[in-house]
Amino acid sequence: MPTIxxxxxxxxxxxxxxxDLLSWNVAIGDVIELNQIIAEVETAKASVELPSxxxxxxxxxxxxxxxxxxxxxxxxxxxxxxxxxxxxAAGPTTGSTETAERTPVLVGYGAAGERTSxxxxxxxxxxxxxxxxxxxxxxxxxxxAPPPVRFAARNAGVDLADIPASGSxxxxxxxxxxxxxxxxxxxxxxxxxxGTRVVADEERTPVKGVRxxxxxxxxxxxxxAPHVTEFVDIDITPTLELLEQxxxxxxxxxxxxxxxxxxxxxxxxxxxxxxSLNSFWDEDAQEIVTKRYVNxxxxxxxxxxxxxxxxxxxxxxxxxxxxxxxxxxxTTAKEGKTGPADLADGTITxxxxxxxxxxxxxxxxxxxxxxxLCFGSIRRRPWEYQGEIALRSITTLSxxxxxxxxxxxxxxxxxxxxxxxxxDPLNLIALS
Numbered sequence: 313m314p315t316i317x318x319x320x321x322x323x324x325x326x327x328x329x330x331x332d333l334l335s336w337n338v339a340i341g342d343v344i345e346l347n348q349i350i351a352e353v354e355t356a357k358a359s360v361e362l363p364s365x366x367x368x369x370x371x372x373x374x375x376x377x378x379x380x381x382x383x384x385x386x387x388x389x390x391x392x393x394x395x396x397x398x399x400x401a402a403g404p405t406t407g408s409t410e411t412a413e414r415t416p417v418l419v420g421y422g423a424a425g426e427r428t429s430x431x432x433x434x435x436x437x438x439x440x441x442x443x444x445x446x447x448x449x450x451x452x453x454x455x456x457a458p459p460p461v462r463f464a465a466r467n468a469g470v471d472l473a474d475i476p477a478s479g480s481x482x483x484x485x486x487x488x489x490x491x492x493x494x495x496x497x498x499x500x501x502x503x504x505x506x507g508t509r510v511v512a513d514e515e516r517t518p519v520k521g522v523r524x525x526x527x528x529x530x531x532x533x534x535x536x537a538p539h540v541t542e543f544v545d546i547d548i549t550p551t552l553e554l555l556e557q558x559x560x561x562x563x564x565x566x567x568x569x570x571x572x573x574x575x576x577x578x579x580x581x582x583x584x585x586x587x588s589l590n591s592f593w594d595e596d597a598q599e600i601v602t603k604r605y606v607n608x609x610x611x612x613x614x615x616x617x618x619x620x621x622x623x624x625x626x627x628x629x630x631x632x633x634x635x636x637x638x639x640x641x642x643t644t645a646k647e648g649k650t651g652p653a654d655l656a657d658g659t660i661t662x663x664x665x666x667x668x669x670x671x672x673x674x675x676x677x678x679x680x681x682x683x684x685l686c687f688g689s690i691r692r693r694p695w696e697y698q699g700e701i702a703l704r705s706i707t708t709l710s711x712x713x714x715x716x717x718x719x720x721x722x723x724x725x726x727x728x729x730x731x732x733x734x735x736d737p738l739n740l741i742a743l744s
Contacts (some may be wrong), residue, residue, distance in 0.1 A: 317366050321387045323520055324652070325356050330382050331355045332377045332520050337456055338388075342370045349456070350388060353381075354520070359616070360653050360737050361458070368392035404584065415631050456483035464647065465489055478549045533679045537593070537714040541674040542723060546713055549705045554737045558631075567632055568639040572610075575687050575709075578632060578733035579662060580606060580627055581743050586726035587719050589683040600717055609661035609678055610638065610644040620678050621650045622658040662687060672708040683713040683723070685730065709734075 324331060331353040338350045343525045347363040350370075353678050354360070355366045372389035375381050388583035393479045455472045457465070461484055465472050468489075475492045519527060551574050558564050583590050583606060591602040608626035612619050621644070623629070623637045666689035673685045690706040711727045718726075 314368075314393060316371060316389050316391050317368070317414070317567060318386050319388045319390065320366055320384050321353075322362075323380050324360050327385065328355045330380050331360070333377055333379050334359060335379060335462070336373060337376060338370050338373075340370050340373060344368065344370060344390070352462070354616070357652055358655065359648060360651075364388075364390065365559065366390045366392045370534060373690070432453060442561050446547075456481060457485075458483065461486050461489055468493060495497045499599050506573070513610070527678045531675050533677050537677050538676065538716060539674075539712050539713045540715045540718075540720070541710055542725065542727055543708060544727055544731045545706055545708050546689060546735045547604045547697070547704045548734050551737055552690070552705050564632060564635070566634050569635050571633045571640045571690065571707075572640075572662070573631070573638055574734065574737065575685070575730075576608060576610075576626070576662060577631055577740065578730045579660070579685055580608070580634075581733055582729035583627070583660070585729065586599075586722055588715065588722045589726050591682045591717050592659075592680050593682075593714065593716055603659045605659070607657050607659045609658035610641055611661060611663035611675075611684075612642055612677075614645050615648060615652070619645055619650055620654060620658060620661055621645055621654040622661075622669075624657075660684070666707065668688060672710045674710060675712050677712055677714060681714075682717040683711060683726070685727075686710040686712070707734075730743075 321331060332355075334352040334354050338344055338348075344350065344364050344367065346365070346367040349361045350364045351362045352359055365541045368390040371391050372386060374386040378723075379387055381387065383614065425547060425563060451485050454480070455475070455477055456510075457472050457477075462472065463474070467483075470489070472484050475484050475488050478488050479485050498734070546550040548571070551571065555571065555574065556570055559569055587602050590606055591600055594601050607622040607623050607624050609620040609622040612621065621641050623634070623641060626634065628638070641654075644654070650655065658678055658681060660681055661684040663673075663675050663684060664671050664687045666687055669689050671691070672688040673686050677684050686709065688710070690705050690707045692703050693706045694701050695706055696702075709727060709731060711723060711730075713723045729743070733743065
C-alpha cells in the first residue's frame with residue numbers, strides 16, 4: 313500500500329539552523345519524480361534549490377512562501393509507493409569509473425526533535441501549515457526557473473509567466489529571459505520583498521537570510537576584533553598603462569582585465585613577505601593560526617545583500633587565471649548563484665568602494681580574518697611626477713586589520729608593498 317513520507321528540512325551546510333522559503337515549485341496533488349526540484353529556500357549563506365528525496369504525490373506542504381522553517385521540521389509530505397522505503401538522493405557512485413550524470417544531492421536530513429515554523433506577524437503562533445492556500449503555493453501551471461533567472465527577472469520587473477520557456481522540463485532559462493528583454497516587452501513594476509509592510513510614511517522589511525547573517529557578523533566582528541585602519545594615496549597611472557598593454561596582448565584575449573585584477577595580484581605578492589595578514593585568532597586554543605593558502609574574498613553587493621565569496625587558493629593563480637576567477641566570482645554573485653562553499657573559509661578580503669565613486673573607507677573585517685583592503689576610486693589629480701606637477705591617476709588604499717594578529721609595523725609594511733607594486737608594476741616581477 314502507498315505510504316506517506318514526511319521530508320524534514322535538511323541541514324543545508326555549516327550547521328545552519330533555519331531557512332526562509334522563497335518559492336514552491338510543486339503544489340498539492342502534483343506527481344513528482346525522485347530529485348525533482350520542489351522548492352527554493354534561502355539560508356544565511358545562500359539560496360538553495362531542494363530536490364525531493366521521494367517519488368510520489370504531494371499531499372501536504374508544511375510552510376508558506378516567506379516563512380522561516382527550522383532545520384528538522386516537517387517540510388513536505390509525499391505519498392509514495394510501498395517499495396519506496398527511505399530517502400534517496402542520486403549522485404556520482406563512489407568508486408565508479410564511469411561519469412555520473414549530475415543530479416541534485418541532499419546534504420543532510422536535519423536534526424531530530426520538534427521545532428516550530430515561525431510565522432510573520434499574526435502567523436507567529438499558528439504553527440506548521442498543512443495545506444497553504446493556492447495564493448501561497450505554486451499552481452501546476454506556474455513556470456519553473458532556477459534561482460538566478462528568478463532573481464534576474466525580479467530585478468527587471470518581469471513576470472516569469474510572460475516568458476516562453478524552452479527548458480527540458482519546461483523551465484524558463486536565462487536565454488529565454490534575455491530574449492524576452494531584448495524584445496523590449498513591457499516591464500511590470502518590481503514586486504516588494506516578501507513581508508514588506510508600508511505603514512503611514514514608513515516601510516518595514518523583515519531582516520532575514522543573508523542580510524540578517526551579515527548584520528550579526530559585522531556586529532560580532534566590530535566588537536570582538538580591535539580594528540586599526542591605515543591609508544595611503546598612490547599614483548596608479550603605471551598600473552593603468554600596464555592594463556592597456558595586457559588587453560592588447562594575445563595571451564589575454566577574451567579575458568576581462570580591470571584595475572581590481574592588479575590590486576588583487578599586488579595583495580597576493582605582499583602576503584608573501586607579510587604572512588601575518590593571512591591569519592586568524594583561535595579563541596579556544598588561544599593561538600594565532602597563519603594560513604599557507606590564500607582564499608581571497610571579494611566583497612560584492614548583490615540583490616540579496618552583501619556577500620563575500622572567495623577565490624580558493626588564489627596564491628597559485630597566474631595573472632590570467634586570477635582575472636578569469638575574479639570575473640566569474642563577481643558574475644556569479646550578481647546573478648544570485650553564489651553557493652555556501654563559495655562563501656566559506658575566506659582568509660583575507662578586498663572591498664572595492666571605488667566602483668561607487670567613493671575615495672576611501674574604514675571597512676569592518678570579515679569575521680575570522682585578519683585584514684581587509686579597501687580600494688577607492690581612481691581620479692585624475694595634480695601630482696608630483698619626475699620633479700614637476702602633472703595630472704596623474706590617483707587612488708587611495710585603506711587597510712583595516714586586527715591588532716591582536718597584526719602589529720602596526722606589519723600592517724604598514726604590507727600596505728606599503730601593495731602600494732609599491734601598483735605604483736610601479738615592475739615590482740610584480742621583482743617581488744614574485
